[in-house]
Amino acid sequence: xxxxxxxxxxxxxxxxxxxxxxxxxxxxxxxxxxxxxxxxxxxxxxxxxxxxxxxxxxxxxxxxxxxxxxxxxxxxxxxxxxxxxxxxxxxxxxxxxxxxxxxxxxxxx
Numbered sequence: 871x872x873x874x875x876x877x878x879x880x881x882x883x884x885x886x887x888x889x890x891x892x893x894x895x896x897x898x899x900x901x902x903x904x905x906x907x908x909x910x911x912x913x914x915x916x917x918x919x920x921x922x923x924x925x926x927x928x929x930x931x932x933x934x935x936x937x938x939x940x941x942x943x944x945x946x947x948x949x950x951x952x953x954x955x956x957x958x959x960x961x962x963x964x965x966x967x968x969x970x971x972x973x974x975x976x977x978x979x
Contacts, residue, residue, distance in 0.1 A: 873900075873927040874949040878916045880904065881940040886917075888940065893919045896933055897926025918949055 877889060889902035904917035921927040927948070935946040 871924045871928060872948055873921045873924050875919045875921065875927055875930060876916065876945075876947055876949040877919055877934075878945040879942050880913060880915050880917060880944060881942045882913045882915065884913065884917070884940050889917055889919055892934060892939055893921065893930050896921070896930040898922035 875893075884904055886902050886904055889904060890899050893899045893902060898921065900920040900922050902917070902919045905914045906912060907914055919930070921930060931946050931948070934944065936943060937946075938944070
């Protein structure tokens with residue numbers, strides 16, 4: 871298990887310091903960050919906390935997953951590595967589109 875945790879379902883009033891306060895009860899917090907929208911600077915309702923060890927991270931999960939922080943029941947689990955946001959190909963869209971194609975019947979010319 872890693873030591874970086876995902877914290878979901880956060881109240882919009884929660885900030886980095888709120889996370890730090892709650893998670894520091896379970897060990898040393900290396901970082902605590904609430905993710906905010908870059909245009910509005912408003913919380914997106916989730917964040918990440920990095921504990922100094924995997925054991926402390928597990929204690930925080932056990933103690934805070936399902937607990938209430940600022941009136942909301944939060945989800946705490948091990949953070950998953952961020953997936954790359956490349957197009958991924960998209961697959962075959964299929965079909966022949968709305969133009970041309972063999973419509974059966976007679977030729978236009």
